[in-house]
Amino acid sequence: MTETSVRVRFAPSPTGYLHIGGARTALFNFLYARNTGGKFLLRIEDTDTERSSRAMIQQILDSLKWLGLDPDETPVLQSENIHKHKEAVKKLLEEGKAYRCFCSKEVLDAERDRANKENRSYRYSGQCRNLTEQQILQNLQENRPYTVRIRIPEEGLTRFKDMVFKNIEIQNREIDDFIIMRSDGTPVYQLAVVVDDASMRITHIIRGEDHLPNTAKQIHLYLALGYPVPRFAHVPLILAPDGKRLSKRHGATSVGEFKDMGFIPDGFINGLVHLGWGVQGNQTVFTRDDLIRLFKLQDISKKGAVFDIKKMIWINGQHLSLKTAEELYTAVTSVWIKAGLLDEEKIESEKLRITEAIDLLKSRMKLLNDFVEFGRYIFVDPVSYDPAAIEQRWTNQSVPVLIEAYAESLKTLTPFTAEALEDSLRNVAESHHENAAILIHAVRLAVTGFSVSPGLFRLLAFLGRETVLQRLNNSLEYIKSNNVILRG
RNA sequence: GUCCCGUUCGUCUAGUGGUCAGGACUCAGGACUUUCAUUCCUGCAACAGGGGUUCGACUCCCCUACGGGAUACCA
Numbered sequence: 046m047t048e049t050s051v052r053v054r055f056a057p058s059p060t061g062y063l064h065i066g067g068a069r070t071a072l073f074n075f076l077y078a079r080n081t082g083g084k085f086l087l088r089i090e091d092t093d094t095e096r097s098s099r100a101m102i103q104q105i106l107d108s109l110k111w112l113g114l115d116p117d118e119t120p121v122l123q124s125e126n127i128h129k130h131k132e133a134v135k136k137l138l139e140e141g142k143a144y145r146c147f148c149s150k151e152v153l154d155a156e157r158d159r160a161n162k163e164n165r166s167y168r169y170s171g172q173c174r175n176l177t178e179q180q181i182l183q184n185l186q187e188n189r190p191y192t193v194r195i196r197i198p199e200e201g202l203t204r205f206k207d208m209v210f211k212n213i214e215i216q217n218r219e220i221d222d223f224i225i226m227r228s229d230g231t232p233v234y235q236l237a238v239v240v241d242d243a244s245m246r247i248t249h250i251i252r253g254e255d256h257l258p259n260t261a262k263q264i265h266l267y268l269a270l271g272y273p274v275p276r277f278a279h280v281p282l283i284l285a286p287d288g289k290r291l292s293k294r295h296g297a298t299s300v301g302e303f304k305d306m307g308f309i310p311d312g313f314i315n316g317l318v319h320l321g322w323g324v325q326g327n328q329t330v331f332t333r334d335d336l337i338r339l340f341k342l343q344d345i346s347k348k349g350a351v352f353d354i355k356k357m358i359w360i361n362g363q364h365l366s367l368k369t370a371e372e373l374y375t376a377v378t379s380v381w382i383k384a385g386l387l388d389e390e391k392i393e394s395e396k397l398r399i400t401e402a403i404d405l406l407k408s409r410m411k412l413l414n415d416f417v418e419f420g421r422y423i424f425v426d427p428v429s430y431d432p433a434a435i436e437q438r439w440t441n442q443s444v445p446v447l448i449e450a451y452a453e454s455l456k457t458l459t460p461f462t463a464e465a466l467e468d469s470l471r472n473v474a475e476s477h478h479e480n481a482a483i484l485i486h487a488v489r490l491a492v493t494g495f496s497v498s499p500g501l502f503r504l505l506a507f508l509g510r511e512t513v514l515q516r517l518n519n520s521l522e523y524i525k526s527n528n529v530i531l532r533g
Numbered sequence: 534g535u536c537c538c539g540u541u542c543g544u545c546u547a548g549u550g551g552u553c554a555g556g557a558c559u560c561a562g563g564a565c566u567u568u569c570a571u572u573c574c575u576g577c578a579a580c581a582g583g584g585g586u587u588c589g590a591c592u593c594c595c596c597u598a599c600g601g602g603a604u605a606c607c608a
Contacts, residue, residue, distance in 0.1 A: 058608045090608060097608095123608095150606060157605090166535035166604080192606055210538070219536055219604090227606040234608050258537055258603040281539080281601090288600065319557085323546045327556045346539095346546080349601060353544050356558040366571075409570045419570075438568095467567095485567045497569045 051083025052248050055114075056123075056238070058090040059101035062299035063108040065352060066253065066283045066291060069317045073280055074251045075114045076318075076340035086245060087116035090123045092237055108300040112310050113333070126241055130232035133240045133270055134193050134225055142269040143225060145191040146173040147184045150228075169194070169221050193226035195265060203261040208249075208278035208342045215261040223262055239263050243272040251278045251342070254349075278342045281321050281349045291352060307412030309368075309376055312361030319360075320350040330363045362411030370404040377403050377416050384417040386424045401507060405499045419495070423508075426516055427494030430523065434496035438486040439529050445521055447477055447484045448491065452517040461510050463502040470502075491520030 055071040078085035091097040137143035160167035197220045204214040225236040257279045267274045285296035324344050381387040402423045450473045474481040
């Protein structure tokens with residue numbers, strides 16, 4: 046790769062869990078890097094020590110790992126770069142591109158309040174913009190606290206071409222001489238990002254639309270510091286169903302919660318990518334490789350997207366059927382273990398059998414947790430039967446007779462295969478002058494407890510003679526002892 | 534308030550001057566002489582409003598409305 050090769054970063058602040066919005070930003074960065082053969086980096090913006098925590102950093106790292114969005118280089122901690130930030134401020138000060146501001150916070154706040162009350166837009170008065178050497182010296186000698194402000198040109202226009210939002214123009218007079226270093230000597234975010242992105246040699250900044258208005262400010266910093274200005278791509282925000290911005294306080298769900306719901310990474314990512322990205326054609330389900338191949342920043346929409354969990358679940362189901370039972374093995378067995386249906390040893394000892402069970406079920410599942418709810422009967426006899434199904438499938442008076450006859454025939458059936466099981470069932474039905482469907486439904490309910498399941502005969506073959514006979518007998522008993530009303 | 538941005542079916546989106554405005558989710562029907570939670574088919578449903586420009590606007594321009602973001606010694 047040449048030195049112009051793409052370097053992008055995801056820069057979360059560890060003040061909370063990684064949620065859907067952050068995950069999507071990380072994903073877009075990752076896809077862009079992979080699509081262009083560039084590097085995907087991670088920087089933790091932990092300068093707000095009050096709100097940041099180690100635990101949160103770990104959570105974010107874990108979530109990214111689960112999503113398969115591993116950074117290509119060691120993650121950078123912003124807090125470790127403070128000396129660089131301070132140096133940059135010093136340099137700006139020396140070159141006169143920034144200046145010390147001795148106005149107190151109280152005075153500033155009061156001015157802002159007044160402006161708001163009078164419905165004027167607030168701007169810094171510029172009090173300290175042109176202090177003389179003399180005045181500055183005197184203030185310093187008096188030990189008056191100061192912040193440092195960047196000097197923004199009073200005239201002119203700042204413009205840049207956003208890769209999503211196209212041409213953006215902002216009048217310089219709209220940009221305040223914003224603070225880049227606090228009175229306690231710590232640099233402010235706006236300065237820190239610019240210095241960090243430059244030192245990480247970031248070529249493309251892909252981030253949320255909420256940073257769009259910050260961009261002009263940052264461009265002035267790049268210019269003042271003599272750094273090359275990177276390209277920007279702002280992605281629209283994700284909205285809650287009421288159209289409001291999705292936030293921690295308002296409907297945002299952490300990545301961990303989606304994992305717990307039973308999403309698999311590829312399904313989740315595919316769902317995520319539809320929030321603000323679309324490509325010509327009718328494809329909805331994309332593998333990771335598809336996305337890497339097709340992803341273009343130009344195809345990101347400018348409109349905020351409302352998050353739709355139903356579609357997300359459907360997409361996850363598509364991925365579940367797309368994957369092989371082997372690929373799903375670890376994920377599915379772990380939910381089964383958690384549900385107490387399996388234990389660790391069997392994962393190894395019954396690998397073949399479990400793989401077959403997954404294969405039987407997977408095309409009908411939407412979330413991993415469905416394997417527990419709808420896959421129970423793979424491991425244990427039904428302890429109850431769906432009441433609606435009882436009403437529908439067991440109330441025919443010939444049901445007990447049919448089940449009994451079928452059970453009888455299964456005692457000696459060889460081989461115990463799907464084909465043989467089906468032939469046998471049809472024979473039983475026919476010899477009793479009944480429709481095979483009646484028996485099929487009755488048996489399914491007996492064996493699974495549900496009115497729905499994978500193909501019945503394959504399932505019976507899988508469960509084996511002993512289990513099937515046991516469950517058929519159980520059902521007979523249930524029908525008898527619970528006085529299931531029989532009608533002709 | 535000011536600045537910036539946006540507005541195609543309920544939702545996610547395709548569409549860049551001439552299309553019956555396409556697809557997906559959801560929902561409703563139907564098919565698969567075995568169920569559906571799989572699969573397939575069918576149906577419902579959209580260019581925010583008003584002005585221009587043009588032979589012709591969802592597509593270009595302006596205005597209005599609505600929505601979002603930003604306006605911190607937070608990130």
